[in-house]
Amino acid sequence: MVRIIMHGCNGKMGQVITRLAAEDGNCQIVAGIDTFRGIENTYPVFDNLKDCDVEADVVIDFSNAKAVDGLLEACCEKKLPVVLCTTGLSEEQLQKVEDAAKETAVLKSANMSLGINLLMRLLKDAAKVLAPAGYDIEIVEKHHNKKVDAPSGTALALADAINETQDPQYAYCFDRSQERKPREKREIGISAVRGGTIVGEHEVLFAGEDEVIEFKHTAYSKAVFGKGALEAAKFLAGKPAGRYEMSDVISF
Ligand SMILES: NC(=O)C1=CN([C@@H]2O[C@H](COP(=O)(O)OP(=O)(O)OC[C@H]3O[C@@H](n4cnc5c(N)ncnc54)[C@H](O)[C@@H]3O)[C@@H](O)[C@H]2O)C=CC1
Numbered sequence: 001m002v003r004i005i006m007h008g009c010n011g012k013m014g015q016v017i018t019r020l021a022a023e024d025g026n027c028q029i030v031a032g033i034d035t036f037r038g039i040e041n042t043y044p045v046f047d048n049l050k051d052c053d054v055e056a057d058v059v060i061d062f063s064n065a066k067a068v069d070g071l072l073e074a075c076c077e078k079k080l081p082v083v084l085c086t087t088g089l090s091e092e093q094l095q096k097v098e099d100a101a102k103e104t105a106v107l108k109s110a111n112m113s114l115g116i117n118l119l120m121r122l123l124k125d126a127a128k129v130l131a132p133a134g135y136d137i138e139i140v141e142k143h144h145n146k147k148v149d150a151p152s153g154t155a156l157a158l159a160d161a162i163n164e165t166q167d168p169q170y171a172y173c174f175d176r177s178q179e180r181k182p183r184e185k186r187e188i189g190i191s192a193v194r195g196g197t198i199v200g201e202h203e204v205l206f207a208g209e210d211e212v213i214e215f216k217h218t219a220y221s222k223a224v225f226g227k228g229a230l231e232a233a234k235f236l237a238g239k240p241a242g243r244y245e246m247s248d249v250i251s252f
Pocket residue numbers: 007008009010011012013014033034035036047048061062063064065066067084085086087088109110111112113149225
């Protein structure tokens with residue numbers, strides 16, 4: 001039985017994972033971390049990981065970028081593997097993730113769904129053919145009105161996947177409103193839409209002369225992320241220090 005500490009347990013994803021873990025015979029949430037109270041939990045809840053004295057095998061994090069520095073410090077100190085799902089991290093924080101991976105096992109992924117992880121692979125193949133042929137690349141993402149970071153971590157990860165195949169790399173353009181000029185050839189436009197309860201939509205367009213190829217992923221429920229996070233936690237428990245990816249968990 002894999003023992004999990006749920007960091008951000010009283011948030012939307014924390015609650016989805018609490019429900020999924022209760023139905024899963026191979027893992028169990030043994031403690032939660034959250035600064036918000038007001039939800040009845042079936043496990044003890046602490047304000048931060050440092051103060052948590054419950055024995056566990058792995059931490060799953062869906063919280064807030066501001067909480068991630070403290071989380072990484074505590075995971076390093078306790079040598080606890082961590083599945084890091086929070087998005088909107090700064091460049092400085094991304095470096096801290098790399099540093100933490102020298103001390104403990106860290107799996108960071110902006111999107112835990114099978115579909116998006118497969119899409120990343122498909123996009124690399126598409127970009128290898130379509131970018132040299134001069135197709136313009138645009139990404140549009142849509143999320144609910146409670147989301148605090150933009151663009152989504154997934155949109156950036158999709159752009160990064162495309163860019164891995166390119167030399168020289170494409171620049172990312174997040175805003176065209178301040179310029180009066182045609183788009184650059186070697187750029188990826190990334191646009192964010194926020195509204196209602198949209199769970200998560202990502203569209204990648206390759207727009208060429210007289211044809212457009214579109215890749216689209218729609219998440220209809222947060223459970224797709226929750227299921228992936230639990231699989232990642234089971235995979236990461238007991239692993240040595242290092243950086244891990246969802247592609248290590250999913251076999252296509
Ligand atoms: N990688 C993936 O597949 C996915 C990532 N996310 C990301 O996960 C994060 C959380 O998403 P939601 O659950 O929708 O947000 P949410 O706002 O509903 O939940 C976040 C929870 O973290 C808690 N929190 C905030 N600061 C904290 C701190 N310092 N210590 C402990 N707990 C703290 C909040 O009180 C809240 O309960 C976001 O960054 C989101 O973009 C969301 C869905 C999928």
